[in-house]
Amino acid sequence: MAHVLITGGAGYIGSHALQSILAAGHRAVVVDDLRTGRAEFVGDAPLARCDVGDTAALRKVFEEHPPFDGVLHFAASTSVPESTREPLAYYENNTVASLRLLGTALEYGVRAFVLSSTAAVYGNPAQLPVTEEAPCLPINPYGNSKLVFETMLADTAANRELGWCVLRYFNASGADPDAALGDCRQPASHLVPAALEAACGLREQLELYGTDYPTPDGTCVRDYIHVTDLATAHVLALESLLAGGDSGVFNLGTGCGVSNRAVIDAAERISRRSIPMIEVDRRPGDPAELVADATRFGKRFGWSPVHSSLDEIVETAWNWMRRNRGVS
Ligand SMILES: NC(=O)c1ccc[n+]([C@@H]2O[C@H](COP(=O)([O-])OP(=O)(O)OC[C@H]3O[C@@H](n4cnc5c(N)ncnc54)[C@H](O)[C@@H]3O)[C@@H](O)[C@H]2O)c1
Structure with missing residues (x-):
């Protein structure tokens, strides 16, 4: 110990x-x-x-x-x-x-x-x-x-x-599966909780930064x-x-890239609410695409992500937000 x-x-x-x-x-x-x-x-x-x-x-x-x-x-x-x-x-x-x-x-x-x-x-x-x-x-x-x-x-x-x-x-x-812990920064600074805040009216609208990146749907990939x-x-x-x-x-990381639009789609599907959104210019300092090669850690420690599907991430974050922010 x-x-x-x-x-x-x-x-x-x-x-x-x-x-x-x-x-x-x-x-x-x-x-x-x-x-x-x-x-x-x-x-x-x-x-x-x-x-x-x-x-x-x-x-x-x-x-x-x-x-x-x-x-x-x-x-x-x-x-x-x-x-x-x-x-x-x-x-x-x-x-x-x-x-x-x-x-x-x-x-x-x-x-x-x-x-x-x-x-x-x-x-x-x-x-x-x-x-x-x-x-x-x-x-x-x-x-x-x-x-x-x-x-x-x-x-x-x-x-x-x-x-x-x-x-x-x-x-x-994502958040703890029991929804006892999660990202509590308000207003949310990261895309998943920010999208969910917009879904349940805790922010007026979600700002989507940049739709002209050289990525399949034009939005950043993470x-x-x-x-x-x-x-x-x-x-x-x-x-x-x-x-x-x-x-x-x-x-x-997982080695899989997910676009901002895909995150927003998942947040709408899982929360069953539509997300008010405004498309704005790129934000300075945001690279188009960031995807990890995490092979080194995986091989060394026998580790691989088991909770990192987009749905599990959004669902646990949603459960946390509902419990933590009093969303019905
Ligand atoms: N959230 C992400 O996506 C992400 C990605 C890459 C790296 N990180 C790193 O992970 C770490 C944790 O980030 P997080 O997302 O949990 O942020 P967080 O703000 O939720 O956690 C940081 C914690 O550190 C405390 N803290 C900050 N400065 C302190 C200080 N000087 N003395 C004592 N306590 C202090 C804060 O009160 C808070 O509890 C950070 O080092 C961050 O750079 C986060």
């Missing part, structure tokens, strides 16, 4: 990972300042409400719950458009605060560090599906703020007894991976590192 510090464990993906870590028989403490997360997502696990960039507060957590074997680091600022408006805030939270967390984790002898990273580090990839060997050329401060910390982590661990995994998720989506499949991947990565497995960078 491992003892794990989970930063951002009150957030969307981190809370699902917390449940998977506990279900696998490990113990966990969550650090989250609740800027977007929810205390109730943490359940009975201890929650330290503090900023991961606050070294004094973090040291207190390490002193009060010794020792931690591993860290799962989810805490971050996550909106691409916001990052273009406020780049320094993104470097402060995703890079500088992460650096402080890493330093503190090393001080206290942590052996394994798993970082939530993102397909945004690839920018506009020249080849699809995107492998981990593709050049990292982020086109927004969010992707860059993550990439800089990826490099810091690998460089730092090279001289230390620290195993690490960088997990680059593609589009995290790779949607269910949050439960991501959670399972974190348990595998952590356990492998603690057993002495190699460090590395891994994509997490």
Whole structure:
């Protein structure tokens, strides 16, 4: 049984990972300042409400719950458009605060560090599906703020007894099948919950950004991976590192591209409501197509997505929205 510090464990993906870590028989403490997360997502696990960039507060957590074997680091600022408006805030939270967390984790002898990273580090990839060997050329401060910390982590661990995994998720989506956890950011920033908000009148209309991309239906294509499949991947990565497995960078996706229009169609079908929509210009910083080659993680860990069909993603997100936002 491992003892794990989970930063951002009150957030969307981190809370699902917390449940998977506990279900696998490990113990966990969550650090989250609740800027977007929810205390109730943490359940009975201890929650330290503090900023991961606050070294004094973090040291207190390490002193009060010794020792931690591993860290799962989810805490971050996550909106691409916001990052273009406020780049320094993104470097402060995703890079500088992460650096402080890493330093503190090393001080206290942590052996394994798993970082939530993102397909945004690839920018506009020249080849699809995107492998981990593709050049990292982020086109927004969010992707860059993550990439800089990826490099810091690998460089730092090279001289230390620290195993690490960088997990680059593609589009995290869906919700816990019991509808107890889900994406609670309001208004929704990602397409699946935004489409469902429009379906049930929680937003006036859905903005469809760009219909002239060089894709089969003209809208952006993305790779949607269910949050439960991501959670399972974190348990595998952590356990492998603690057993002495190699460090590395891994994509997490399904390898299947789904267009924005296909997501909207599925949201209408599953919610049985029509979605008021307006077609607007492309959004700066949105690549036409992003699809993962996740073969490396699959082969190494025997993992494959089992909950990531478009219907299961939309259905679990819909159930969560109905329960969480009081939709009848
Ligand atoms: N949602 C996606 O599609 C997606 C895709 C790729 C990568 N990611 C990465 O996954 C991770 C989790 O994202 P999410 O979608 O669950 O977002 P989220 O906003 O739901 O979760 C982030 C959590 O971290 C907390 N937090 C943020 N900054 C903090 C700080 N300085 N100190 C303490 N707590 C802090 C927030 O309160 C929140 O609970 C992030 O690192 C994000 O970059 C997400």
